[in-house]
Amino acid sequence: MASPPLDLARPGPRRPARRRRSLVGWRFVSPFMALFALVFLAPIGYSIYLSLYKTKLIGGTQFVGLQNYSDAFGDSQFWTSFARVALFLVVQVPIMLGLALLLALAIDSGRLYGAAFFRISVFLPYAVPAVVATLMWSFMYGTQFGLVRDIDKHFGVTLPDPLSPHLILASIGNIVTWEWVGYNMLILYSALRVVNPSLYEAAAIEGAGQFRLIWSIKLPALRPALVIATIFSIIGSFQLFNEPSILKHLAPNAITTFYTPNYYAYSLSFEGQQFNYSATVAIVMGVATMIVAYAVQLRGMRKAV
Amino acid sequence: MRRGRPRNSTPPLRAKARRAPHLRRKSLTLTVLCAVMVVYTLLPLAWLAINATKSQQNLFDSFGLWFKGFGFFSNIGDTFSYQHDIFGRWLLNTLMYVVVGAGGATLLATLAGYGLAKFDFAGKKAVFAVVIGAVAVPATALAVPTFLMFSKMGLTDTPWAIIIPSLISPFGLYLMWTFSSEAVPAEIMESARMDGAGEFRTFFSVSLPLLAPGIVTVLLFNVVTTWNNYFLPLIMLKNQNWYPLTLGLSTWNDQAHTAGGEVVFNLVITGSLITIIPLIAAFLLLQRYWQSGLSAGSVKG
Numbered sequence: 001m002a003s004p005p006l007d008l009a010r011p012g013p014r015r016p017a018r019r020r021r022s023l024v025g026w027r028f029v030s031p032f033m034a035l036f037a038l039v040f041l042a043p044i045g046y047s048i049y050l051s052l053y054k055t056k057l058i059g060g061t062q063f064v065g066l067q068n069y070s071d072a073f074g075d076s077q078f079w080t081s082f083a084r085v086a087l088f089l090v091v092q093v094p095i096m097l098g099l100a101l102l103l104a105l106a107i108d109s110g111r112l113y114g115a116a117f118f119r120i121s122v123f124l125p126y127a128v129p130a131v132v133a134t135l136m137w138s139f140m141y142g143t144q145f146g147l148v149r150d151i152d153k154h155f156g157v158t159l160p161d162p163l164s165p166h167l168i169l170a171s172i173g174n175i176v177t178w179e180w181v182g183y184n185m186l187i188l189y190s191a192l193r194v195v196n197p198s199l200y201e202a203a204a205i206e207g208a209g210q211f212r213l214i215w216s217i218k219l220p221a222l223r224p225a226l227v228i229a230t231i232f233s234i235i236g237s238f239q240l241f242n243e244p245s246i247l248k249h250l251a252p253n254a255i256t257t258f259y260t261p262n263y264y265a266y267s268l269s270f271e272g273q274q275f276n277y278s279a280t281v282a283i284v285m286g287v288a289t290m291i292v293a294y295a296v297q298l299r300g301m302r303k304a305v
Numbered sequence: 306m307r308r309g310r311p312r313n314s315t316p317p318l319r320a321k322a323r324r325a326p327h328l329r330r331k332s333l334t335l336t337v338l339c340a341v342m343v344v345y346t347l348l349p350l351a352w353l354a355i356n357a358t359k360s361q362q363n364l365f366d367s368f369g370l371w372f373k374g375f376g377f378f379s380n381i382g383d384t385f386s387y388q389h390d391i392f393g394r395w396l397l398n399t400l401m402y403v404v405v406g407a408g409g410a411t412l413l414a415t416l417a418g419y420g421l422a423k424f425d426f427a428g429k430k431a432v433f434a435v436v437i438g439a440v441a442v443p444a445t446a447l448a449v450p451t452f453l454m455f456s457k458m459g460l461t462d463t464p465w466a467i468i469i470p471s472l473i474s475p476f477g478l479y480l481m482w483t484f485s486s487e488a489v490p491a492e493i494m495e496s497a498r499m500d501g502a503g504e505f506r507t508f509f510s511v512s513l514p515l516l517a518p519g520i521v522t523v524l525l526f527n528v529v530t531t532w533n534n535y536f537l538p539l540i541m542l543k544n545q546n547w548y549p550l551t552l553g554l555s556t557w558n559d560q561a562h563t564a565g566g567e568v569v570f571n572l573v574i575t576g577s578l579i580t581i582i583p584l585i586a587a588f589l590l591l592q593r594y595w596q597s598g599l600s601a602g603s604v605k606g
Contacts, residue, residue, distance in 0.1 A: 269449045
C-alpha cells in the first residue's frame, strides 16, 4: 500500500496505525502518566482540599467550605494584582506578538539579506534565563551604572526612571517582550514554512502582490499557531513572578507583595504561612487562566471556519 | 531493518526549494527595519559581555557599552572562588538537574507521545484530555501545593524536589504526539512487525531514528526550562549547596540590597554570562535539528 502524501498545510493526526493491541499503548504511556499523577493531579487535588480549610488561632484547622473563595472575591489586594496582570496582558501581549508576526513574515518573505542571522539572533534571548534577563535589564535600567545613567550623564538629560512606580510595569513588559519575541517569531515562522508552496505559485500566476499573499494565504495559515502563541502568552502573563520578584529589591516601593496574583500566592505561603488562602488564590488564578485561554481558543477557531 | 523511506525525507520542507522566483529580490529597507530588532535583542547581551570584563569599580565609573580595563579572567576566577567555590557547585547542580530532569522528561514525553500517536487503547481519550488540560495549568500554579506535599514526604530541600517535577512536560508530550503521527509511517512499523520485532524493538530500532528531529527539539526546550528554572528551587530549597545557577545568582545580587551584604555586581554579571553561554552554544550547534523538528511538530493547531 502506497502511503498517502502528507498534507502539511492542513495539520491533524493521522489515524493510529493499529486498533487491536489495546494494552501496548499503555506500556508507552504509563510511565508518563504515573509521574503526571504525582506532580500534576495530586497537587491540584491537594490544593482544592487545602482551599476548603482554614487554620485559625483558636481551634486549629477547620473545614470552612467555600469561605476562602468568598474571601478572595472580596479581597482588594487580589483584585489589584489581577487587574495589573490583565492590563499587562492587554498591552504587552499584542505588542510582542505583533512584533513576532512582522518579523516572521519578513524572514519568510525571502527578501531579507542574511535571513538566517536574523532568525537566530532574535531567538537567542529565549535561551537566557528569566533571572539573568531581569538582572541584565535591571542593571541597564539602573541609575548606578546602567545605560540610563550613561545617557543622562553624556547627554545632560534626565530620563524618566524605569524603576519608578509608574514605569515599572512597562519596564517589566519590556523584559518579557525581549525574552519571548523571538520564541514566538519562531513558532510563527515554522507555521509559515509548512504552507503548501503550490499556493504561492497559484497566487503568483494570478498576479497577487506581497500584501495580498500575506492577507489571503499566510495569515490564515498562521491562525492555529497564533492561537497557541496567544494562549501561552496569556498563561505567562497571569503567572508573572520571576521578573517582579528579582526587581523587588531594586524597586521596593513599586513592587508590593501582591504585585501579581502569583506573587501574592507566594507571599501568602512563604511569608504569611497562610497556606489555605494561598491555595485558594492559586486555584482562582488557574481557573481564570483556563477560562480566558479557552475563550481565546474558541474565538480563534471560530474565525477559522 | 531500515527500509521504506530514508530518514529526513518525511516532514521538513526545505525552505529554499519552494521560493517563487519573484520573491527572491532582496530589500534593503526591510533588512534595515529588521536590523533594528536585532539591535534590541543583542544589545543587552553585548552589554553583559562588555561588563563581564570590568572590575566592580570600573562598572561604576565607565560607559556601559565600552570597555575599561580588562578583568575578564580575574572576574571568572573570582566568580568561581567566591564563597568557597560555591559557583562551581551551582553549575554542577544545574547540570545534574538538566541531565536527569530534562533528559528524563524527554524520554517520558517521547514514549508517551509515540504511544498516543501510534496505538489505540482504552482510556486514550481521557489521557489526552487530562494532559492537554494540564498544558493550560502552568507549573507555577501548582508550586505551593507541590511544596506542601513534598514537605510532608520529606522531599523538600533535596535535589528530588527539583528533579521530580521537571520530569513531566505536557508540552513536550504534545510536541512528540504531533511529531510522531507525521514522522513515523504505519507501513514501516508494519514491516518491522512482520520481521518479528516486538513493539519496543520496533520503537527503538525503527521509529526512534525517524523521531530524532522531534526529540532534539523537545530535549532543547526541556533543557532550557530546567536550566532556567527559578521559581521551583526558590520555594523548595533552603540549603545553598543544592541551588541551581539561577537561584545562586539572584542570591548574590540580593546581597547588595541587604544590610551589611557584600556588593558583588561584577560577579553577578560574569556569573550571568557563564550561565547563558552553554544554552546559546547548544542552540547554535543544534540549529539544523531543532528548527526542522519545530516546523514539523510544533505548529499543529
